[in-house]
Amino acid sequence: MVEKLNAADVPVASILTMAELTSDDYMRTRGSFRTVRDGTGGTMRLPVDPTQFQAAEGSDLRGGTVCSDRDPEFLSGSAGAVRLPI
Structure with a gap:
């Protein structure tokens, strides 16, 4: 396949x-x-959980967590995240 x-x-x-x-x-x-x-x-x-992976050494990607729609910081808007319509 x-x-x-x-x-x-x-x-x-x-x-x-x-x-x-x-x-x-x-x-x-x-x-x-x-x-x-x-x-x-x-x-x-x-x-x-892959959202908890850290960036590989030498990568220009930032490590850290991904915001969740259940996270108080996300819900308050202080995380700088944008809610997208589904």
Whole structure:
């Protein structure tokens, strides 16, 4: 399917399984996972919320969090965010 969409110039990418994702060296190096309790006495690794990622070293992108429409700072307008109509 990916090949057909690429041939039609449609942007597409494969999605990793959880096993592939959690074993990916790049993702581990970037600190993309957190360990959480599974509720049965054990732990499991889950991806970190991508809105919490920091900019890569040497990047000109600013790291930090993305405003949420549930965030009081966002709702008050003091975050400098603009609400877009959906």
